[in-house]
Amino acid sequence: MSIITASAEAFLKKYINNASPTGFETSGQKLWLEYLSPFIDEWHSDNYGSAYGIINPGQDYKVVIEGHADEISWYVHYINENGFINVIRNGGSDHLIAPSKKVNIHTKNGIVKGVFGWPAIHTRRGSDANLTPKLDNIFIDVGANDKDEVLDMGIHVGCVITFEDEFSVLNDRYYVGRALDNRLGGFCIAEVARMIKENKVELPYSLYIVNAVQEEVGLRGAEMVAHTIKPDVAIVTDVTHDTHTPLVKPKKIGDVQSGKGPSVTYAPAVHNKLLDLIIDTATDNKIPFQREASSRRTGTDTDAFAYSNGGVPSALISLPLRYMHTTVEMAHKEDVENVIQLIYETLLRIENGHNFKYF
Secondary structure, eight states, rough: OOOOOOHHHHHHHHHHHSOOOOOHHHHHHHHHHHHHHHOOSEEOTTTTEEEEEESSOSSSEEEEEEOOOOEEEEEOOOEEETSSEEEESSSSOOOOOTTTEEEEOOOOOOEEEEEEEOGGGGGGOGGGTTTOOOOTTTTEOOSSSHHHHHHHHTTTTTOOOOOOOOOOETTTTTTEEHHHHHHHEEEHHHHHHHHHHHTTOOOEEEEEEEEESOOGGHHHHHHHHHHHOOOEEEEEEEEEETTEEEEEEEEHHHHTTTTTTTTTEEOSSSOOHHHHHHHHHHTTTTTOOEEEESSSSSSSHHHHHHHHOOOEEEEEEEEESSTTTSSSSSEEEEHHHHHHHHHHHHHTOTTTTOOOOOO
């Protein structure tokens, strides 16, 4: 039986569909806190919008479970005299998927609709036959006659732009949508909090459920909130690549497949004793898992927590994801459930004052 309830899935749909671009995460954080609130004792947010709930506050020993709240997007960069808009990235947005996508331009007057236009195939002849999308040639059309009309709509340089694609379920097996990276992480840690509350678990430490901002531009939210909380342990969840889809090379990227469980990562920032605890927990509870290795850095908020405050024992539990940084990211429902279960069961094994020192 699924551990994800109908009400939880309804929240997930609402949460995914809400835009939460890097630097503008507030509305998504409010939705997340609204869902999380019944399962926690108190909540806080910092100056840049990272939010966290606390279970059993006030204890000396502090454990963090963390995901990140922001999604990739675009900024209005230039408006030409004919009313067409050029963009720059906000995070790791993929220019190759942009043409023919519908967008929402976020202004103080509300959402303005637009499209990423592209020359019709009939017009691409001669030297233009192999024209490909590039960051300096993709553009947005809002149906305006000229630059003045664009400005009158409330659009200006610096307005943030998101794709309008929404959440769906494919073949009753996969969650599909934009920004599953990493709103599914925020969903998973909220579900862990729900299970702790509903199962009446009494933790011997303070548990911080953290949804950090600005991961997509350099782990900045995690960097800030780690110094605020000063945790003793951090378990981070993010997404990783399903490398068994066409055109991806498992030998180069790593051997991870959707439906076969969360992936645990070996990396310098990952604390081996904490990782061993997670793997033992998965094995003892028959939770399927996969393994991968990262050279130098994980590229996730794990790095920010691990290297903060003199060193925080940190580990990464990743959700296999297809088509990352597109509008059709796909995650297997069973993998989501197993991420939740693995984090939950691991927390039950951490003791107050748990010592992860090597010697």
